[in-house]
């Protein structure tokens with residue numbers, strides 16, 4: 444096992460320590476090229492990350508492959524204990540990693556980054572405790588033979604991350620993969636790689652060299668080299684639909700399993716008998732306004748019964764107006780920035796389309812910060828779009844920003860049809876006081892994660908994954924570990 448010292452308490456020092464390198468086989472390996480990472484809140488560079496070539500990517504796969512047999516041979520509980528211990532170690536250094544995450548993503552430290560670290564550490568402890576569940580079955584095939592199934596690791600897993608919640612998404616992938624006996628190469632998100640490196644460094648203290656490896660680079664070079672590598676046995680990806688398709692094709696070319704989490708346009712249906720206060724709180728939490736709406740599960744289509752519409756809108760806008768948008772590192776800040784100028788442009792283009800639509804209304808909430816130290820373009824206001832036709836791009840497509848569509852409804856069957864009318868199927872929520880409505884709606888909604896009277900984000904032990912264009916496979920549960928990170932072998936013993 445390689446000894447890695449505790450992280451410096453200063454996030455700038457932590458970032459500097461990962462300048463232009465990958466974490467391979469337990470050590471920092473410099474790369475020939477680098478790419479600058481910006482602090483979205485200031486527009487200034489915070490460090491140079493690795494820009495891995497195809498060969499440098501292949502070296503990471505080789506390190507993971509070399510560590511595979513030894514790791515898989517450990518008793519499952521021993522692997523689980525190490526992953527749980529890694530979770531506790533991450534929790535102990537969470538504040539430093541949260542500050543690194545804040546600097547590179549622009550997400551508010553108090554409302555977002557600290558919570559992300561807490562869920563990330565919890566996921567490691569959760570999966571560590573599931574190691575004993577890597578069980579097979581006995582099969583009643585023949586009375587004079589013993590027929591059993593066993594669960595085996597797949598080999599080297601490639602885990603490709605986006606920038607929005609990199610640490611939670613990383614643990615959703617690597618914790619079940621490692622507990623199941625696989626070794627992993629994580630491809631960090633190029634906009635926000637350093638918190639991924641810092642968290643991995645902490646985990647590596649509890650793992651044999653090469654079991655966990657982290658690389659960074661752009662998608663077409665590093666990501667594509669990873670998905671095409673002949674020694675990668677499984678790909679798990681979260682990101683855009685477009686890249687998800689490319690990754691799926693790369694897996695198909697070598698006939699290896701691929702899990703995809705690709706986003707959504709999740710409906711929130713508020714019925715006439717819903718508790719108004721809860722729905723307003725649920726809309727703000729569900730839309731992830733404090734994360735600038737950068738969430739695949741964001742409740743970005745809110746269908747409100749006509750009898751509650753005006754009261755709901757008044758309370759929602761009042762609460763959104765009270766949010767403080769500002770320096771992400773400031774303890775008083777509720778909402779930080781969008782990740783990049785490119786994303787800000789995409790989001791603004793959607794809002795402009797809504798503004799150009801006859802009869803539509805656009806409401807912008809809260810005040811933008813006014814500080815010469817902050818880059819103005821990446822702070823966006825929580826924005827509500829009203830009175831849009833259902834086939835409008837803002838209603839149908841994922842905007843991935845702080846923009847929610849609010850629609851008025853009166854006919855229950857029609858609103859269920861609208862809720863199901865996008866190409867996605869990630870999540871949905873229903874808000875009602877009637878069990879009969881809840882049961883009917885949850886049965887009819889076309890989404891992989893349906894909640895009633897709450898709008899929680901990913902929870903350990905609750906299977907999470909979408910239908911349709913939202914992706915393939917489940918995460919966060921025992922089922923996710925067994926189905927997506929092991930293969931099942933059938934063994935028949937006959938000594939008759």
Ligand code: NAD
Pocket residue numbers: 603604605606607630631632633660661662663665666667670681682683684686687689690704705706707738739786841842843
């Ligand atoms: P992306 O899909 O472009 O990138 C995600 C990851 O895939 C990154 O690590 C990237 O380097 C890698 N990648 C890119 N091209 C690749 C290739 N050819 N082969 C292998 N890997 C490749 O996502 P993004 O640029 O981070 O965000 C763009 C859009 O994706 C957003 O606007 C949003 O709609 C969506 N998104 C969804 C989620 C989600 O949680 N579902 C998260 C982030 C972004």
